[in-house]
Amino acid sequence: MSSQDIQLALLTQSPLASPTSTVHKFTNAIISGDFKAVLTCPATHRLFSHPDTAGIRDLYHAAGLQYAQVNTEDSNGEEGSEAGSIKFLLAIACLQAFVQLNWTGPSLEFALRDMFPAGVFPDENDKADNSNVTTGNKDDEGLHAASIPLLALGGEPAYHLAQYPTLLLLAIRLISNLRSSVDSGKLVIETLPLWELRASRVHQSILDEPVGFPEHLIPSVEALLTDSSTFPLSQALRTTIIIELGLAYHLTGYDKSASNQFLLAGRENGLEYQLTGALGKKTKFQVKDLSQLVLLARSRPELEQDVGEKDETSNGSHEEHDDTTTTTEEQTSGGQPGKQRDMPETLALNDDTLLEHTEFTSSSVSAAPGQSLPSRLTSLDPAQQPALDPLDQCLLIDLCLAQHNTTPENGLTASQMAPYLVRVISHPRNWSIHTTALLLRARLEAKRSRTVERSALQLQALVDQMPTADSDPSERLKYFFQLPLPSKWEMEKELAQRFLSLGVVRSALEIFTRLEMWEEAVRCYANMERSDQAIAIVHELLEGKKAEMDIVTARFKAEASVNNVGNTSSTVRRSRMDKAREAKLWCVLGDLVPDKAEEYYNKAWAISGGTSSRSQRSIGGLYLTKDDFAGAIPRFQAALKINPLYARTWFALGCCYVREERWNEAREAFSRNVAIEEEDAEAWNNLAAVYLRMDELAIQKAKEAPAEEEEAQEEDDVDKVAAIPFENKRLAFRALQQGLRFSRDNWRVWTNYMVVAVDVGELSEAARALGRIVQGRVGKDVQSSIDDAVLSKLVDAVTREDWNGGKGNLPEGQPRTSNEGLGLLPIVERLFNEVILPRVSDSPRIYAIQARLFRWKEDWSAALECYLKAYRCGIAQDVQVERDVERFREAVLDLEELVDVMRMLGPRAKEQEAAQGLQKGKAKWNDWKFQARTLVRTFSGRTRDSFGDDPAFDKLKEIMDELKN
DSSP states (O other): OOHHHHHHHHHHTOOOSSOOSHHHHHHHHHHHTOHHHHHTSHHHHHHHTSTTGGGHHHHHHHTTOOOOOOOOTTTTOOOSHHHHHHHHHHHHHHHHHHHIIIIIOOOOSSOGGGGSOTTSSTTGGGOOOGGGTTTOOHHHHHHHHHHHHHHOBTTBOBOTTOSOHHHHHHHHHHHHHHHHHHHTTSOOOTTHHHHHHHHHHHHHHTBSSOOOOOTTHHHHHHHHHHOTTTSOOOHHHHHHHHHHHHHHHHHTTOHHHHHHHHHHHHHHHTOEEEEEEEEEEEETTOOSOEEEEEEEEEOOHHHHHHHHHHHHHHHHHHHHHOTTOOOHHHHHTTOOOOOOTTSOOOOOOOOSSEEEEEEEOOSOOOOOTTOOOOTTTTTOOTTSOOOOOHHHHHHHHHHHHHHHHHSOSSHHHHHHHHHHHHHHHTSOOOHHHHHHHHHHHHHHHTTSTTTHHHHHHHHHHHHHHTTOOSSOHHHHHTTGGGSOOOOHHHHHHHHHHHHHHTTOHHHHHHHHHHHTOHHHHHHHHHHTTOHHHHHHHHHHHHHTSSOSOHHHHHHTGGGGGGTTSTTOOHHHHHHOOOHHHHHHHHHHHHHHOGGGHHHHHHHHHHHTTSOOHHHHHHHHHHHHHTTOHHHHHHHHHHHHHHOTTOHHHHHHHHHHHHHTTOHHHHHHHHHHHHHHOTTOHHHHHHHHHHHHHHHHHHHHHHHHSOHHHHHHSOHHHHHHHHHHHHHHHHHHHHHHHHHHHHOTTOHHHHHHHHHHHHHTTOHHHHHHHHHHHHHHOOTTHHHHHOOHHHHHHHHHHHHTSOOGGGTOOOOTTOOOOTTSHHHHHHHHHHIIIIIITTTOOOOHHHHHHHHHHHHHTTOHHHHHHHHHHHHHTTGGGOGGGGTOHHHHHHHHHHHHHHHHHHHHHHHHHHHHHHHTTOOTTTOSSTTHHHHHHHHHHHHHHHHHHHHTTSHHHHHHHHHHHHHHO
């Protein structure tokens, strides 16, 4: 068999037939989950007898142990393709054994020392019994303790209680060695980039925060998909690789890219799905059927047939051996959830109102308006859908994850995600898939009062099932790399956080303390108003007075007898704490003691050897609170140089640059912020503001340039400088568009968007923004929220085109757009009639602007009506015209203008009403002169006693005489 056959077998989990060689036996053992057979056999001993293999010598020295060189055959390491294949298989075995121990369970059946030849360990006679692996021995513990600091990456410490971290370190180092051999042309392992990505994802998962993948990694995995000539991939394998790329993007915060990958994987695997509605009931007392969300999904035909045959075989086997086992069909038809064979327990809701499952009363579904269903989905019964291929179930879970990442936090999000999970949970097919689906459902249900109890209990059940052996390890590992399954400690941490949210602080504290997650434990102490105790614990940890685990004492009791062997020192080993973790404790202490915070953060930076990004972020935050922006900038820069995946640190750095008026750096910072966290509306808004300030800077520099330099500039350069401001405005406009996707209720962002839209000529968008601003304000703030200048510019843009009886008059060949003329007219009219005027009826300025619009439309009657309304809600309501002589004179001028307008438009309105055949009682402007005289007479009567002797009052008499004549 070729190397490609072995690689395909590992990826498809399909055992090789009739294995003969060591490589073939290793391959089948890995597929079956028998890692002991691989990692404790003579071939492995021969490989690890060489001290430079995977850096074993350095690892031993770091552990304070002496590596006893063993003289065995081929001690220098085997050469050739078979040796490379063995090393490749050992790396995979180490990686998957680590995953089994820390993610899927159960425990391993061998100790670390069993991987090395006899005589390597100086205390061979003290070798622990393999049957009690969890107890371990001092050399294993020393190696594991030494591996933790070596797994720190980008200033982020690895979780120090991860079990057997040496396995992960060996896997990473073996893959790195293989990478060097592949790059030099000594070996050909086409799928090595995929396993490198898998190892890197596992490595990222044990860090406090992910730090990003090596630059070459993602492109090299993508090359597997684009170059199918060297290594042909089946449809399922292509889907698998695309899913894993999506999960890699998700892990590092690039949610949009992750979502695109998941959608691409769905198309690649032929999964057909649609979120739609069907009539049904969700509560026990519901009488009327209502439309309920349901996800219709089917695997491609050949996969669906395959799944059906497997289900029939599985159900037949269950009936033969256990008549009480609940079958898949019973669950989908509404049977009570419970413990499935080889599956995690699905807890019942047991609520007095909500049903266990939505009861669909309709056996068919109809597409929503504007939506079309794929032909294979139209015949599906929502309550009896066929089982899905397990890889398609992984896809639905990942799509559900993408939905959560790209939608704001609200009830609709949970409603949209739930059908994806229901579709997966209804057909349990794999342990890891079912566990992940139950976990995601528990997260959704934590936000509802009627389901929060099951959420916590289900999470507890998932944590409890990890050590059990109710399913084969190979079954649990089969789809691990296609799922966002958290580690054991992350799941326990989530359970503790759930307890904390429910107010069960003491239970949460017990879990955090057992997991030695001191930051979270400190938060619990703060909630219990026991900050002094939290400070004391951190001090004890730093001073070595308190061991991080009670079990540590028991494990090192026998160390005193080993002090005379080599250079081993029990004192050194007992007090060892990796620098990254110690630095983190100093940061925690800085959080607890604000008066000495900067001192403790600097101490953390020094102890870490300049690798603690957390300490620099914290110091930068301190300077930021003191408005010392210049001092905060280098701190944030140092933190981001170590780990550039912290979006909020980029945001803080951008704010500092803005305050220092360093616009180019601010643009870069906010751009990096939104690249990592696309949903940060505030960052998008700030990025737009930076673009606009860069505008002002460019204009200011252009104005300040010496005249002789301007004259010497070439014409092309002048045009280029003139184009920069508008281009920046376009960039600001696009940034605000993105920000509004994630903050649609923020009227301040809408205000910025409106102003920029006017500047770049997107007037239809400006009108929409003005409408959203008005709709979002209530009470007295409504009128102040209307920007009269923007409204006036909108009307100006409409009236720029000739009316021509409603046909317009554009230059030949110029298309009509929604940003001017008749294209913009309906948008502006809706803005007046449906948004502004129903909320604001006392603004003279708004009525005057609308009057201009009616005059352009040659609707003289409506125009006069607007002018009259403007007068009535202005002068007619202003009591100051009777007291203040200046206001009185202004009012006389306003009244004179109104009479002039009535004198000019009144006859036209009269003719227009006559042409429309309006009767005298319905015609408003049949006697416009009488209405004008009434206005003047009324105003004169109001002001005669106060200002009858003023020269402006004589003007009123002149206006009245002109109207009479």
